[in-house]
Amino acid sequence: MSNLISIQKAVNNFKTLIEDSIKEGGEDAKQAMIRSSRPILNLHEAVKSELRKAGIAKDFIFPPLNSRTPELKLAGSRKQKKQDVCVVPNHKKAEQILEEGLLQDIVDEFGEMFTERTIAINIRSQISSIQKNFDTLYERTTSEAINLHDRCPKMCMGEVYMIAVPEYDDKAIRQSKVVFKKVSQALFLKYIKSFQAINNRKGIEKNFYKYEKVCLLIVDFSKSPAKIYNTNAELIKDGLIPEDSTVDISELSWSKFVPELLETYSERFGK
Known part of the structure; x- marks a missing residue:
């Protein structure tokens, strides 16, 4: 399979694009780079590569693969939203006019059966201002799961959320410098526990806020190449979590993300 990209290559590309933009033009250039989606699209391609x-x-x-369009605009109970990466079923779509709620009279080009049998994967990243933006981004993450599960309870959803640990220093960025902040163990533990809480949705009757599989992609961009953390032992060794910590990142690892998401799909719909 040609043109597939590893997650290591994806985060290395992400690092290069972000840091080159910071050095060239500070905060404005970094924001322009983020708005272009070029860095995050590397993660999209890594997810698609794992699916292949x-x-x-x-x-x-x-x-x-290697395209940013078309993104499927799937309808939930509250809104229609383009999904970052989808795996569609071997099933014909059937246009449907929605009959209730905020989407009443809106045309859903796919229909409920096609939507429920589609795997929807969203991909996000947070590389600075991690404390300030946590609540807003976490609420957005859970609300998107609720939106689709409320309409399609059997639907399988995945979330890849990359955080930079340590995070980039906002003040240094404004001076066109690449500097990293000291890691807050408490904040980092908050992230791990929060994403554990929405991972591994089992059954179809409840817990609409959860995802069938979550990957919390923990990356140290201060290292070259960028370092991806896969085990608690690695986190403890680098001082990111206390030695007596009871959190376990194994269920949030990249290696488990696609296999277990597909396994859950097979359990619900067959292969």
Whole structure:
């Protein structure tokens, strides 16, 4: 399979794009780079690559590999939203006019059955201002799961959330410098516990705020190449969590994300 990208290559590319923009033009250039989506699209491609490695036919992945369009605009109970990466079912879409709620009289080009059998994966990143933006981003993450699960309870959803640990220093960025803040163990533990709380949704009757699988992608961009953390032992060794910590990142790891998401899908809909 050609043109597939590893997660290591993806985060290295992300690091290069962000840091080059900071050095060239400070905060404005960094924000322009983020708005271009070029850094985060590397993670999109890594997710799609993992799906291909897991045996998903390329024609069922949207957007296709090495393309940013078309994104599927799926309808939930409250809103329609474009999804970052989707795996569509071998099932015909059927246009449907929604009959209730905020989307009453809106045309859903896919229909409920097609939507429920689509795997929707959203991909986000937070590399600075991690404390300030946590509540807003976490609420947005859970609300998107609620929106689709409320309409399609059997639907399988995935979330890849990358955080920079340590995070980039906002003040230094404004001076076009790449500097990293000291890690707050308490804040970092808050992230791990929060994403553990919305991971591994089992059953279809409740817990609409959860995802069938979450990957909390923990990356140290201060190292070259960027370092991806996969185990508690690595986090403890680098002083990111206390030695007596009871949190476990194994269920949030990249290696488990696609296989377990597809496993849950097979349990609900068959292969």
